[in-house]
Amino acid sequence: DTADAAARRELADERASAQRESAASTTPMPPAFDAPPAAEDDFAWFDAAPPGDPVAPAESRAAETPVAMLDWDALAARVADCTRCRLCEKRTNTVFGVGDREADWMLVGEAPGENEDKQGEPFVGQAGKLLDNMLRSLSLERGRNVYIANVIKCRPPGNRNPEP
Template sequence: MESALDYWSAKALLEWQVELGATEALCEAPVNRYELEAAAPKVKEAQKPGMPPPAPPKPKPVDPVAEARKVAKSAPALPSLRQALADFRHCDLKMGARNLVFSDGQPGARVMVIGEAPGRDEDQQGKPFVGRAGQMLDRMLAAIDLSREQNVYITNVLPWRPPQNRDPLAEEIAVMVPFLERHVELAQPDILVLMGNISCQAVLGKRGISRLRGQWDQAWGKPVIPMFHPAYLLRQPEQKRAAWADLLELKARLGAPN
């Protein structure tokens, strides 16, 4: 049996090995250092003095359309839907508009008119279809014994005026469609009247009002008839004959048994 080294002998051997260039002590058995690195816990690097704190993780981007669906579906009645629109933060149009333009007329009426977007007069008054276009619409409705005061409900695809009355962008329409669909569900009309191209794009997914007008379609469980927008008829009075034919189609449908 080997005798243990005394202190001085061990010290002398260690100093001799250091002089020879030894820098590490080895065990009697080999060590797999790759396994040691894999098993070692990761230690967060300590923050150095004077360095700014690490940035918090970035929030996940919000899908405006998905958020609109969730918010609109949760509205149990028209007043709460209006408030949900007023509180909605994912449509930049509201930043430049004076007023939210929600609706006019009689909720629960058999006819629901859907316009495109508010103009200057609508933005100032907070009601859809006012000014010259609104007066034209009132005359059109009166010609077949309808009125917003008695038996018509009116809204727009967009509740806020686009800058300079430009056409709404596709993404702006898309984020407002869930609110419009819920609006129709809560108002419960028998017939939808789509005034202009933007309304047809939002409700039917189609454009080309000259081709679509006067042709019955279906959307959201309702019969739908597209018509020329009153503002267009003010610019193109020769199209009033076609608009009159469409109004007669609407009147005949209202007179038919449900």
């Protein structure tokens, strides 16, 4: 029907015009919040220090079993021994993950904080209490059909956002 085709063309033209206007008037978004000033224990050394030794070339790691071939315990051990980035320099513990390894539910947090680094477990302290309450409201609980992990396994200095 020609009326439908005309309506579709008009809608497409409006969308294209709106996209052009949006692209022409993009301004950077302000940060969501200002980070508090760094305290001495916030690891200013991390950003100020020159980069460490580069990661070993692939040929020197060739003997390592590929990560996809590892079982849970071997993967946890590999993570605990990892020194491929500078986050390992000040960690107390790696934060691998906890819970039911065959769970239907997997929760993934961003980076471990100070409490997680101390205990080696994700979502502890106030965040852990909140998560446990949220799970309970869904008739779930930590360790029973739920696995909890973080995207990265070491605490970034000063609890900052993880960056390369």
